Amino acid sequence: xxxxxxxxxxxxxxxxxxxxxxxxxxxxxxxxxxxxxxxxxxxxxxxxxxxxxxxxxxxxxxxxxxxxxxxxxxxxxxxxxxxxxxxxxxxxxxxxxxxxxxxxxxxxxxxxxxxxxxxxxxxxxxxxxxxxxxxxxxxxxxxxxxxxxxxxxxxxxxxxxxxxxxxxxxxxxxxxxxxxxxxxxxxxxxxxxxxxxxxxxxxxxxxxxxxxxxxxxxxxxxxxxxxxxxxxxxxxxxxxxxxxxxxxxxxxxxxxxxxxxxxxxxxxxxxxxxxxxxxxxxxxxxxxxxxxxxxxxxxxxxxxxxxxxxxxxxxxxxxxxxxxxxxxxxxxxxxxxxxxxxxxxxxxxxxxxxxxxxxxxxxxxxxxxxxxxxxxxxxxxxxxxxxxxxxxxxxxxxxxxxxxxxxxxxxxxxxxxxxx
Numbered sequence: 001x002x003x004x005x006x007x008x009x010x011x012x013x014x015x016x017x018x019x020x021x022x023x024x025x026x027x028x029x030x031x032x033x034x035x036x037x038x039x040x041x042x043x044x045x046x047x048x049x050x051x052x053x054x055x056x057x058x059x060x061x062x063x064x065x066x067x068x069x070x071x072x073x074x075x076x077x078x079x080x081x082x083x084x085x086x087x088x089x090x091x092x093x094x095x096x097x098x099x100x101x102x103x104x105x106x107x108x109x110x111x112x113x114x115x116x117x118x119x120x121x122x123x124x125x126x127x128x129x130x131x132x133x134x135x136x137x138x139x140x141x142x143x144x145x146x147x148x149x150x151x152x153x154x155x156x157x158x159x160x161x162x163x164x165x166x167x168x169x170x171x172x173x174x175x176x177x178x179x180x181x182x183x184x185x186x187x188x189x190x191x192x193x194x195x196x197x198x199x200x201x202x203x204x205x206x207x208x209x210x211x212x213x214x215x216x217x218x219x220x221x222x223x224x225x226x227x228x229x230x231x232x233x234x235x236x237x238x239x240x241x242x243x244x245x246x247x248x249x250x251x252x253x254x255x256x257x258x259x260x261x262x263x264x265x266x267x268x269x270x271x272x273x274x275x276x277x278x279x280x281x282x283x284x285x286x287x288x289x290x291x292x293x294x295x296x297x298x299x300x301x302x303x304x305x306x307x308x309x310x311x312x313x314x315x316x317x318x319x320x321x322x323x324x325x326x327x328x329x330x331x332x333x334x335x336x337x338x339x340x341x342x343x344x345x346x347x348x349x350x351x352x353x354x355x356x357x358x359x360x361x362x363x364x365x366x367x368x369x370x371x372x373x374x375x376x377x378x379x380x381x382x383x384x385x386x387x388x389x390x391x392x393x394x395x396x397x398x399x400x401x402x403x404x405x406x407x408x409x410x411x412x413x414x415x416x417x418x419x420x
Contacts, residue, residue: 047333047359055377057083058354058367061116061151062325062333067274070251071235072205076273077116078280078325079151082353085112086287086315098310103319107213107223108262111285111319112354115262116151117248118226120144120197120209122158125220138162141222146181146199146207156183160195196224204232265320279326285337287352290314291371319352331360342366 050059062078084104091098108115123143144156157176174185183197196209207229212222225246229237235251245260259271265284270277291312319337326332336342336356338349346356346366358364 047357049365052083055083055372056369057081059083059151060354060357064271064273064278065276067250067254067256071233072229072231072237072250074229074237074248074250074257075116075149076257077151078113078322079116080113080322080354081151082112084109084114085319085353086351088312099312101313101315101317103317106221107225110263111321111352113322114147114151115259116147116149117246117257118149118199118207118229119147120156120199120207120212120224120226121147122212122222123220124222141195144176144183144197146183146197148181148201152180154178154181154199156181156197156199158183158185158197160185206230263320276328278328279324280322281324281326282320283323284318285321285340285352286316286318287338287350288314288316289350289371315351317352321352327360329360333360334358 048061048063050061051057052059058080059082060078060080064076064078066074066076081104086101086103088099089102091100104110104112104114106121107119108117121144122141124139124141126137126139138161140159140161142159144158146154146156148154155176155178157173157178159173175183177183177199181199181201183199185195185197196212198209199207201207207226209224210227212224225239225241227239229239237251237256238249240247240249245258247255247258250256254274255272257271257273259269261267261269263269263282265282268279268281270279272278291314321337322335324332324334334357335354336346336358337354338352340346340348340355342356343358344356344364344366347368349355349369351369353369354367355369356364356366
């Protein structure tokens with residue numbers, strides 16, 4: 001009996017040590033972060049829900065069984081993150097001093113939903129350098145991220161910048177990552193616009209990306225689906241993506257995942273996993289709301305007539321979301337959002353956020369949303385200061401004053417939506 005008791009104590013200590021070794025992801029901010037696989041509450045076998053108690057955000061993963069591969073198996077889930085529906089980003093020239101609302105509109109992402117397949121992304125913009133009359137536009141690629149097969153986001157801390165010479169650096173920031181993944185830009189790449197990362201996870205799995213697609217969104221966000229995934233034993237999964245759809249093939253040559261699209265609104269996409277067929281039906285919902293009054297936290301005595309912060313704008317937009325996921329047995333999940341009238345009387349909300357899920361088993365869950373009573377997030381974006389410059393015109397008499405960012409000034413804390 002004493003030996004058994006000692007064994008149980010040792011086992012408990014080991015379990016505690018294992019759970020304490022989990023590391024926090026750096027540089028993925030609170031308003032865009034996603035949960036780690038395995039956390040949350042399993043209501044039925046396929047669906048897991050994770051709630052962030054700090055801000056009330058909800059993340060859902062409807063996991064689909066995929067066939068076991070030779071040494072490597074690609075997971076897949078329909079994923080929804082409420083904190084991806086609306087988040088703030090800083091504007092750039094000529095809109096310094098403003099923050100803009102954006103959502104996760106991108107490759108296999110929209111309306112808070114995404115397919116949890118391995119994807120890399122980067123943002124592109126032009127930076128003007130030099131002195132009049134010799135100006136250079138340095139094309140900048142930064143904000144590299146990686147979304148793994150579980151849907152978790154990772155900041156890769158990579159960057160590239162190139163141009164016609166002059167002040168534009170030619171050497172990229174070629175290595176980075178976080179506690180879970182390491183990333184680098186292969187030295188063999190010589191096309192700046194096509195610099196794509198290679199990502200390695202802790203278990204030795206390596207993800208490669210052939211090229212970024214067409215830029216999307218106002219800030220030109222570029223996306224790339226992993227072209228190959230290789231484990232440490234040399235087993236490889238390859239991907240194909242074209243106008244007919246996307247597919248993943250394992251080392252044995254089997255098509256383990258395939259789907260024929262991601263929306264648009266009013267359509268139904270077909271997804272196949274080892275012969276089992278699922279369907280995702282899409283619809284459009286709207287959002288209309290205002291946030292709290294902004295608070296200046298810059299130097300005392302300001303803002304004045306020379307520098308200013310534009311209040312965070314109201315939201316009036318539409319989102320394309322999944323209304324139904326039909327399973328191979330013809331049963332379905334049904335989803336309701338925003339101002340939808342739901343079967344079980346879920347409270348409506350002006351944010352376009354998920355308000356009710358009806359399960360295939362007949363069960364259901366509802367969500368209620370409100371703005372936080374006090375500011376609980378910081379929108380960190382530069383103020384604007386009109387300064388004499390020849391940036392906007394080659395003729396100083398034409399437009400001698402141009403907007404320039406105020407450095408190290410935070411314009412406005414704001415209130416985030418909170419689930420109640």
